[in-house]
Amino acid sequence: MERRGELHRVRVPVSAELEIAEIADRVVKAGGPALLFERVVGKDFPVAIGLFGTRARTAFALGVEDLDELARKVEALLALEPGKGGLSALLGLLPKLPLLRGFFPRRVRRAPVQEVVWRGEEVDLRRLPVLKCWPLDGGPFLTLPLVITKDPETGELNLGMYRMQVLDPRSTAMHWQWHKVGRRHLEKAKRLGRRLEVAVALGGDPVLTYAATAPLPPLPGVSEFHLAGFLRGAPIELARGVTVDLPVPAEAEFVLEGYIDPEEPLVEEGPFGDHTGFYTPVDLYPRFHVTAVTHRKGAIYPATLVGVPPMEDAYLIEATERLFLPALRLVLPEVVDYHMPPEGVAHNWVNVSLRKAYPGQAYKVAYGMLGLGQMMFAKVIVAVDADVPVKPGFAALLEALKHALPGRDTLLLRGPVDVLDHSSRAFAFGGKLVIDGTRKLPEEGGEAPFVPKAHPGLPEDPEVLDQRQWPGLWGAVLAKRRPHQAWEVAERLLRAPQSAGIRLLLLADEDTALSPEELLWYVLNNVDPERDARVMPGVEGPVLVLDGTRKLPEEGFPRVWPERIRMDPKVKALVEARWAEYGLGWTTVGE
Structure with a gap:
């Protein structure tokens, strides 16, 4: 990134509590470079943040010129048509498939991430520059952890990204929500009367960081390590943990090893300023005990910041859109494109365009999408015709309104929602809205005459x-x-x-x-x-x-309504006063 002019080094001392977050928020919203904070007060390691902070930088991290190239790679793979043999048929074709180069991880004996090892009493998470990002956060949180677990029954690996609040020098909370694979692994371990071993990698190949966020469908024998190798075109190198029987990325910066005991009481986690732009409240989650920390010599701690969009998670979401578009078309061949606008923070809003051939087809597409993996969490789906671009999101919405007669062409449903949705009728369960913004066929009532307007003068109202x-x-x-x-x-x-x-x-x-x-x-x-x-x-x-x-x-709302995320005015003033020290004169100090 530095060779490409996409990295800025901040050489003056900065605080991991709020100050780094405020700087990073301003820079990512301005489309600026990734940041490397070389001197973090009271900590032993530097911090890198904003690694995925632009569309171009995310594409570079994933080894493509443009994120649309991800869809083309998957389309080429799907076009191989290996027959009914599934994965085994693909493996039979492997010598002929350069596309699958790197699909299988490679085991190695020596790993840069194990150059330095802390065990037992040596472990002290306070030495890491774990960020406290927002004023009401319950403490410092790891925000880019790659959490590795193994199914206690099948041995299947999972690599997921779940935030982790540091509780004390040798333990964290593990934010395993209801629908997450890691939580299922823990429930199986509890039934079997075992502890669950866990390894948490930080840093390394950015394609692996992305893969941990991707909603990979359950495929026997296929994990996020395979996805990362496929995207990189080179195998992910894995070493055995020093205190756990789990593979860890050899090229990571840090690995935290340890276990979760399912018989232990859950611990309070939160609040946390989340990607929704609101604080998620205190809740109960498992405690992760750290038995060892390994790291590279000269390791760099990676972090991300989530909050009111736009944030860098929008570009990871867009990468997922592009990557899974070909698979969506396999199930719903009439789909032309789809987009999850940043304003919808992933699940709240999905635009989809389709080649419409019969009445009700927009609803068929919406139902189909709601039945696919994490798309089940979608709250609002807006359907448009094939010739309507799905992004920018607002423009597509305005186009949809031209053809959507409220009541006739809007549909309310009910289903699972993201556990982070604070507005739902019940925890993880709420309403959904489908807006059919396609042109209407006679059987659907035909087009309703409508001329969109925006009036220059608006009515006064005391409230x-x-x-x-x-x-x-x-x-x-x-x-x-x-x-x-x-x-x-x-x-x-x-x-x-x-x-x-x-x-x-x-x-x-x-x-x-x-x-x-x-x-x-x-x-x-x-x-x-x-x-x-x-x-x-x-x-x-x-x-x-x-x-x-x-x-x-x-x-009739039974829960506490959360606070919107806002930075402490004193921190904002501090950052403004120090802006020239950071060497960031290329952009404004304002929001």
Whole structure:
């Protein structure tokens, strides 16, 4: 990256508590370089952050010129058509398949990551520059851990990325959610009356870091190590852990080895400023005991920052989009493309374009997507015709509204949602919305006459603090003080002449900026469509209203509404004052 001009070294001392996060947030939002903090106060190692901070840098990390090349690589692999023999047939073709070069990991005896070994009492996680990223975080969190476990029954390996809060010098919490493979491994170990061995790698080949985030479907004998080797075109080198019977990446910077005892009480983890842009609350998770730490000489600690988008996780999500598009087309051949806009923080919003041939096909595609792996968590799916680009997301949404008559062409469903969704009707269970923005066939009622409008002057309302219109869409923010206030405001607004040419009204709280990106990010985070979506009359026809304001207990919401992530003003002031010291004069100090 340095040779490409994509790395900036910060040589002055900085703090791992909030200061690095504030610098990194500003730089990634400005499209700046990755950062290497060479001197972290009170720590033994430097920090690298922002490694995937642009589309181009993510492509470079994955060994391609452009992320679209990932789809082409998978398409070429699928075109081999090995027959009905599945993986065994592919293996038979291996000598003829340069595409599969690197698919199988290579075992090695010596590993750079084991040049230095801490065991037992030597282990002290406080020596690592683990970041505290946001003011209300429960402590420092490892944010780029590659967590390796083995199925206690089958021996199948899993490599996943789960945040880890440092609890003390030799233990962390392990954020294994309900749907995660690592949690299933732990439940099996509990049934068998065993501890579960765990290894956690940090750094090394960035393609392996990406692979840990990818929603790899369950394929016997295939793990994220195989995916990483396929993408790199070279085998991932694995060594045996020094205290665990698990393979660890030989080229990593650090490896934490240890175990989780399923019979131990769970520990409190959190709060954590998450990729949703809100804090996830304190919850109970397993404790990971660290029995050894190994690292390279001169190791560099890798980190990422999540929060209000855009963040670098958006580029990892885009890589996943491209990689799995060919597989999606195998199941749903009418799909042209799909996109998860950054404002939807992965699961909250998916645009999909399709070649439509019969009535109801958009719903068939939506149902099919909701049945595929982690796509089951999708909250809002917007379908458009084949000739409509799915990105940028906002432009595709406006195009969809031209062809989606609220009520007739919108559908509410119910199903599993991400455990990080704080707005759902119940934990990990909530509503979903499908908007059919394709052109309508006669059997679907045909096209409803509609001219999208954005009026220059908007109606005054005593409870509306700010509002803005785009063709077909109206956004308004209000100071919410009482239950059901948003619906009352919506009724008044939609009686105004300025509701003509509008098909979607988005309502948000007063701390929301009225840019398309922030408005959609805020509303999509804060709606359970089953509860918060209504079709209401406007002066020219029905309007879909989404109440994206925070929900009160009197509105039937049983849980505590989380805080939006914001940096401490004192830290912001410190960073602004030190900006020239960091050598980052190429960009502004403001947000």
